[in-house]
Amino acid sequence: MNKRMLLRFLFFGLMLLTALSPHLSRKKKKSLIRRAVLADASRSMLGDRWARAEKVFKQFEDAAVDWYLFSGELERTENRASSAGPPDGNLTDIPRALGELSDYSEVYIISDGANNGPTEGAGGPARVHSIYVGEKPSPDGSIEEAESPFYAFAGTPAELKVKVKFRNFLPNRSRIVLKSGGKIISEHSFRPFPETVQNIEFVQEKEGEHVYQLWLEGEKGEADLRNNSREIRLEVLPEKFRVLYICGRPGWEYRFLRSFIKSNPRFELISFIILRNPEDVSLVSERESALIPFPAREIFLNELPRYHLLILENFDYKRFFPAAYLGKVSEFVEKGGAFLMIGGEDAFGVNYAGSPVEGVLPVRIAGTDQFQKKTFTLRTKEPHPVISGEKSWNFVMEGLNRVQSAEGKVLLETTEGEPFLCVKETGRGRTAAVLGNTTWRWQFLSLESYFYWDFWSKLVYWLVRSPFLEEVRIFREPRSYKRGEVMKWFVEKENETAELKLFVRTPSGKKEERNLEFPFSQKRIPVSYIPLESGPYNFSIRGPDGRSRKDFTISVEEIDFETSRSEGDPEYLKELSAAHGGEFFNFDEEKRLREFLEGESVLERIYPFRSAYWLGFLFLFLLSLWLWERYNYGK
């Protein structure tokens, strides 16, 4: 190979190297940027934690950082944080402090992580590094939330949603036990995750209000076993409301009301109708008759307490049993039973005047039979859930039982001012008097049969205290809260389209209101509220018309957050740093922290064959090669 070819190969080799452009890598120290150190000065930091924090402070001695102390408020200090003295803050509000330091590129937070401030998810600097100075975390499992239905039905499965959290450990299996009165109702075994929601299904056979204890199986060495249990209350309704309907003679009111009650799967109806009076002629033998004897004695002396509602329609008891049995009716009501008397020529008669039944009815009965064969129309008198809704009561009714006076609330009256529908709460029970028996025409004669169904369902539901009557239902734990503690309850509405608002009156008299947003076709939502004051909070949830309204008061107690929730929470700091692209350090990772502070470096790539010097050299080389060839080889 001659000299000329060699030089040409050399040139093409250099060109190839330039085109491929290989690089070299090297570590390079990052230049110092604007940084702040944020020291937790709340009282939970007293003692060992502050001593550990002081050791950490020393690591920043040579760094160019700004110093801040925080608890509820943020405070700038000229020197190192320890110069400010022992921590004495009454609150730890990390998000708020970070929110005020958004001008910094990096913040180092030195804390026990026991955040208890009311602020949630504030912004802050681009990067947040955290140094945990609390104790080594111990394992802890807890029940965070327990959501139960507003009510359950006896004998029908009900479901609880239980939110469980495991910190610093994760067992292979865990178990939730549901107890009532010391007896295990349900056990649920599951494979745990750090945070999980478990559904616990159970069946309660007995109706009434029940208190249940939920218990999460603990682990050896758990930090706090108090948060492994939770108490819930649940009203268990009867599987079916049992209704006993006794009617004095066949008629259309009985015909339609019986059909209505019978058609509702939540009611179990037993009805007796007197088809033949003792004075009527019987032309057939017992064998040909389908009638059964009216078991008055059995019903009133033994069976009545089994029912939830007793209806007497157009019924004069005198023909069938002695007045003494009426005492059983009043006893039934006093103990929580519901009683409805419907009018007719034999209802509200003189035989009931002065009887124990009159004592529980919402009307005083006149001394003489006062059934009036007259026509009349109705109007509302007092607002009540039973007659709620947009309705016109302008129907022509026939036959009115005139009474001496009303004792309870008069909900409907004739346009002449005589009571037609009265209700009363007496003892633990409820009673109603419907002073006529032509409401069946609302269904049969009216174009809107819904009117009849709506009226009777509301009246019957009200009598048996069914929650179905409520347009707004609220489930909340019956307990008081601490200031700053998140209150959480559930709101359910009956009408999907109803818009609800939450009104709050704080202990200092401040008023707040907000719309409750229900996602499409959802009737139930969780609602939370953080009380910042101590004292009684008045809440009201209302519909646009004010009818569907639920008021309740929750008392909020003053709290020393720093002593009641002082357990260190490294997980909180870890999550915080991860969310802000920073690092998490335990206080004993001194070396790692020092290296991080001093030697924080970036990887630098160098491309030597892309530099201007190299390209200049290539140009000169090419030029020399050209001149050399021209000189030696001419032309």
Next chain:
Amino acid sequence: MKKGNSKAKLILFFVLIVNVALLGGEDDLFLGNRFYFAQIRYAGNWDPHPGAAHEILHFLSLNTSVDPMEEKKSVDPASDDIFYCPFLYLAGGGKFTLPDAAVKNLRRHLERGGLLWIDEAEDEGFRESVQSLVKRIFPDKNIERIPGDSVIFYSFYLLPEAGGRRRIRDYIEGVSLDGRWALVYSRNDLSGGWVRDRLGNWQYPCIPDGERQRWEGIKLTVNIIMYALCDTYKLDKIHREYLDRKLE
């Protein structure tokens, strides 16, 4: 002459007063919650046995606790009057047809819980007219046999069979709507078995089984009315258990 006229007017006035008093006066006008025998009026032989309803109502009054209006009322099926009484009675012999407005009203009546009892005095095209009427009221429904264990057969009396003035069928038929018999159709001239002459004797013989058949017809009539008033009351467990024991 003048004097005689005013005397006659005075007598007429007193007769009217007495009549009103006997009929119950105010009572007879009061519908309220009472049983009201409403008979459908139409162009044709709509009232083959004018005296039957009176006998039925009188019987109900004496033998049951039903509080009926004392006399029947004839109603135009095309008017809203039919909605004051959930029980309607249609009788006849021979062909008939009802106007569209009546058909629409009847559909509304039955759908809301009413009951229509159709009683055939004579055929001569009556059955064909009933079938056509049913098709117009409920295009997707047919007349079907009401089974012998239906509650109609034990709503007041225990009935082994369907009686009446003439035995065309030993059963009754009907149209079922939402689990109940909204229309009941008897072909045995049940109302014919009720009619008496001026001396109080039965006007028509009952063919072929005589008085036993009449009595079964009377009982079936009462049961149909009780069914209209009490619906499926006798199906309630407590009654059913008692009746089952009795039938054993």
